[in-house]
Amino acid sequence: MNLKPSIDANLPQHLYDGYRAFRAGRLPTEQSRYRELAERGQSPQTMVVGCCDSRVSPEVIFDAGPGELFVVRNVANLVPPYSPDGLYHGVSAALEYGVTVLRVKHLVVLGHARCGGIQAFASNGPTGDFIGKWISLLGPAAASVEAHKQDDDYLKRLEQTSLQRSLENLTTFPFIRGACDRNALALFGAYFDVATGELSVLERDSGRFVTVARD
Ligand SMILES: [Zn+2]
Numbered sequence: 001m002n003l004k005p006s007i008d009a010n011l012p013q014h015l016y017d018g019y020r021a022f023r024a025g026r027l028p029t030e031q032s033r034y035r036e037l038a039e040r041g042q043s044p045q046t047m048v049v050g051c052c053d054s055r056v057s058p059e060v061i062f063d064a065g066p067g068e069l070f071v072v073r074n075v076a077n078l079v080p081p082y083s084p085d086g087l088y089h090g091v092s093a094a095l096e097y098g099v100t101v102l103r104v105k106h107l108v109v110l111g112h113a114r115c116g117g118i119q120a121f122a123s124n125g126p127t128g129d130f131i132g133k134w135i136s137l138l139g140p141a142a143a144s145v146e147a148h149k150q151d152d153d154y155l156k157r158l159e160q161t162s163l164q165r166s167l168e169n170l171t172t173f174p175f176i177r178g179a180c181d182r183n184a185l186a187l188f189g190a191y192f193d194v195a196t197g198e199l200s201v202l203e204r205d206s207g208r209f210v211t212v213a214r215d
Pocket residue numbers: 051052053075076077112114115116117118
């Protein structure tokens with residue numbers, strides 16, 4: 001297949017502008033950090049499973065610098081169950097690398113309000129060749145909040161229940177369960193409200209999301 005006609009040598013202008021701003025601003029202030037990371041390699045303490053949504057960037061929300069977060073993003077921040085079936089598993093591969101090679105200490109599933117993937121599932125929206133199969137992972141969470149389908153906060157309920165389900169799925173991975181059992185890894189659930197910028201964190205005992213204080 002000839003790719004040449006579909007590859008443009010020039011990036012969109014806003015990416016050049018952004019890169020130049022990075023070279024002039026952030027790079028000089030973090031130059032030594034980049035050099036150190038290049039020489040020693042990365043050793044982030046924290047991994048985040050987030051959504052592809054352009055409004056929910058983990059590095060922005062947690063004000064993280066280079067080398068601090070190991071991030072995998074996918075549609076609706078879902079974690080599939082452990083399934084070593086020889087097929088292609090991008091999220092599971094990232095989890096395996098983060099936990100067994102980088103040995104991250106904290107693993108956060110970051111969900112968010114107004115998630116398009118969750119909305120698509122709830123409204124039986126467009127599914128395409130891949131999205132429908134992927135968001136079918138929401139099925140068990142949706143079944144457990146079925147009784148609330150007419151409630152105003154149904155989507156939020158589904159977003160937060162799905163997040164909890166993803167945390168449960170994390171524990172189906174033997175290397176994650178093993179690391180948790182050795183107290184080498186802790187799991188967290190966090191939920192970002194796109195409109196207000198509020199972050200809430202899942203409380204293990206109550207199963208509720210508690211808003212993080214602003215200061
Ligand atoms: Zn989303």
